[in-house]
Amino acid sequence: MGHLVHKLRNYGRGLTHYVRQGMIDPLPIRHYFKGYTLSKGGRDMKAAMDVALVGLPQGMAFAAMAGLDSIYGIMAATVGTFIAPLFTRCSLTVSGPSNATAFMLASFFLASDPSIHDHPEIFVPLIVFLAGLICVIGAFVKATEMLQFVSRSVLVGYVTGAATLIIASQLRYVMGIHDVDAGSTFFSMSSAILDHLDRIQWQPIVLGTLSFLMFIPLKKYFKFLPAFAIILVVMSILNWLLCMPWTGAAFTDVRMLRDFTMSDLVLTPPDITQVGAHFAELFPIVIGIAFLSTLEQTVMSKTLSAKTGEPLNLNQDTFAVGMANIGSSLTTSLPCSASLTRSVLNYNSGAATRFSGVFCGLLCLGIVFILANVPLISCIPHSVLAALVLANAVSLFDLKLLRICFRSTPGDATVLIITFCASLLLPLHVAIFVGVIISVSLFLRKAARPELVEYTFDDEGTLLKLPDKEKRLPQISIVHVEGDLFFGASDLFRKQVSRIAEDPALAVIILRMRNARNLDATSVCSLEELIKFTREKGRHLIISGASREVFRILRKSGVLEVLQEGCPKGQSNIFLIEPKNPNMSTRKALLRAQTLLGTRNADISIYTTKTVEPA
Numbered sequence: 001m002g003h004l005v006h007k008l009r010n011y012g013r014g015l016t017h018y019v020r021q022g023m024i025d026p027l028p029i030r031h032y033f034k035g036y037t038l039s040k041g042g043r044d045m046k047a048a049m050d051v052a053l054v055g056l057p058q059g060m061a062f063a064a065m066a067g068l069d070s071i072y073g074i075m076a077a078t079v080g081t082f083i084a085p086l087f088t089r090c091s092l093t094v095s096g097p098s099n100a101t102a103f104m105l106a107s108f109f110l111a112s113d114p115s116i117h118d119h120p121e122i123f124v125p126l127i128v129f130l131a132g133l134i135c136v137i138g139a140f141v142k143a144t145e146m147l148q149f150v151s152r153s154v155l156v157g158y159v160t161g162a163a164t165l166i167i168a169s170q171l172r173y174v175m176g177i178h179d180v181d182a183g184s185t186f187f188s189m190s191s192a193i194l195d196h197l198d199r200i201q202w203q204p205i206v207l208g209t210l211s212f213l214m215f216i217p218l219k220k221y222f223k224f225l226p227a228f229a230i231i232l233v234v235m236s237i238l239n240w241l242l243c244m245p246w247t248g249a250a251f252t253d254v255r256m257l258r259d260f261t262m263s264d265l266v267l268t269p270p271d272i273t274q275v276g277a278h279f280a281e282l283f284p285i286v287i288g289i290a291f292l293s294t295l296e297q298t299v300m301s302k303t304l305s306a307k308t309g310e311p312l313n314l315n316q317d318t319f320a321v322g323m324a325n326i327g328s329s330l331t332t333s334l335p336c337s338a339s340l341t342r343s344v345l346n347y348n349s350g351a352a353t354r355f356s357g358v359f360c361g362l363l364c365l366g367i368v369f370i371l372a373n374v375p376l377i378s379c380i381p382h383s384v385l386a387a388l389v390l391a392n393a394v395s396l397f398d399l400k401l402l403r404i405c406f407r408s409t410p411g412d413a414t415v416l417i418i419t420f421c422a423s424l425l426l427p428l429h430v431a432i433f434v435g436v437i438i439s440v441s442l443f444l445r446k447a448a449r450p451e452l453v454e455y456t457f458d459d460e461g462t463l464l465k466l467p468d469k470e471k472r473l474p475q476i477s478i479v480h481v482e483g484d485l486f487f488g489a490s491d492l493f494r495k496q497v498s499r500i501a502e503d504p505a506l507a508v509i510i511l512r513m514r515n516a517r518n519l520d521a522t523s524v525c526s527l528e529e530l531i532k533f534t535r536e537k538g539r540h541l542i543i544s545g546a547s548r549e550v551f552r553i554l555r556k557s558g559v560l561e562v563l564q565e566g567c568p569k570g571q572s573n574i575f576l577i578e579p580k581n582p583n584m585s586t587r588k589a590l591l592r593a594q595t596l597l598g599t600r601n602a603d604i605s606i607y608t609t610k611t612v613e614p615a
Contacts, residue, residue, distance in 0.1 A: 082361025161423020
């Protein structure tokens with residue numbers, strides 16, 4: 001019992017040490033009050049005003065993209081923007097709604113059953129809360145480090161596919177086609193437009209086209225201006241004028257956005273009781289949004305840190321985006337993550353500290369109270385907002401990145417095409433993981449194909465590759481094990497070494513594991529099977545150059561006892577690396593092999609590993 005308690009205590013200490021390595025600060029903003037000056041405050045307030053003018057209209061657009069009322073995007077641009085700077089490490093990132101997570105949410109609702117689809121006021125806050133909770137947990141267990149396995153081809157394929165879907169989904173609103181079941185895939189949305197061409201209205205097309213044409217020069221030549229806000233105001237005034245009797249009142253039937261009231265701003269905790277009944281439906285979308293939010297936050301943190309010189313702590317930033325989502329879930333809010341547009345605008349506007357985000361959230365909150373009491377949103381035509389969403393989607397097509405990913409390697413092109421096609425055919429929260437799985441599979445396939453090559457010495461003492469036709473029959477074989485011995489490579493490695501052990505003249509195999517990395521349970525089991533196999537064949541197996549980490553894994557797993565079986569006192573079948581003399585462990589292993597053979601004259605064959613690219 002005492003031994004079990006001791007083991008549990010050691011595991012607890014190890015877990016505590018692991019969590020502490022994440023270096024999560026519960027409230028980093030408390031360190032920035034000291035030394036905060038009026039000068040910094042002025043710079044932060046100016047940047048906050050610039051970001052607010054962009055953030056609120058963008059939030060409305062992303063809510064429309066998700067098929068939800070404007071209040072969802074507005075509250076995300078308010079609450080998420082305010083909360084994230086309290087916890088983030090990268091001080092100038094601005095959190096809030098994003099087009100990728102908004103359309104992922106839209107894709108989920110379009111594919112869900114009516115019990116979920118008809119109640120976004122229940123399930124949107126619940127999804128946002130659970131996604132935030134997963135981000136917080138992921139920050140403490142350092143799950144952010146896993147994002148390095150997501151290739152750029154996955155992201156480019158996903159963003160391109162999502163942009164294509166956004167265009168298909170918003171095009172019908174620009175045409176004035178409303179209240180149509182368009183499905184959740186690109187082809188069903190396109191089919192819905194073709195089937196309802198008789199319902200097209202020319203008035204929304206006029207407003208949408210003018211909005212799109214205004215957006216292009218504003219984004220290209222006047223980047224410092226809040227293009228979304230300007231277009232919404234101008235087109236709303238134009239529509240109001242065209243509704244007047246003296247202009248013919250031809251635009252009176254144009255669909256408008258819906259206002260919200262103070263009752264929509266009440267803080268309400270998410271309904272956790274729905275998780276049990278809808279766990280199977282909610283789990284994929286929650287994981288997808290948490291993954292995408294973390295990914296966007298990480299990309300944005302790296303981008304701004306390169307500009308500002310701030311040290312990175314991606315786990316802290318993941319914690320911040322998690323807290324922003326948990327806070328936003330108390331309101332009718334979209335998921336939150338770092339925004340590229342608003343973060344870069346915050347930096348370019350001269351923001352000095354993280355308080356610019358806090359001020360931006362407070363400014364947005366003031367505007368929200370005004371909009372809740374003054375019916376201004378209902379003055380905005382739906383087709384104008386749809387045209388802005390469509391224009392923003394067009395800007396997501398990055399031809400340069402598409403060319404790089406398509407031409408670099410066949411693997412990158414494959415991942416890009418599969419992810420893009422999956423985005424058009426499947427819900428987005430499923431499509432992104434299809435791309436990730438394909439990308440990781442190709443990586444593992446490359447990393448898990450070692451080949452052992454035999455080397456020998458010529459008469460002059462030069463190490464040369466031995467041709468197959470000149471195979472010798474050595475008594476001692478030194479096998480260099482280099483690279484990753486994770487689960488994907490371990491079985492192939494075991495089979496190749498076992499094939500070497502079939503040599504009838506071979507007596508001792510020395511595994512030189514100086515550069516072996518990433519041993520796991522599978523590779524340790526393979527090593528144990530290899531030890532037993534060589535003994536059945538009457539061979540001896542010795543390990544040289546093992547690191548302390550490899551030794552620790554073998555000792556804790558019990559494989560070290562198997563390796564040392566039958567070893568006389570004072571002798572060993574494993575020799576650790578000596579940093580001052582890396583070859584000493586191999587020399588000791590050779591002396592041990594000579595002892596086992598009972599001779600100091602033996603042929604020696606040397607094997608090393610190389611990675612082979614898949615055909």
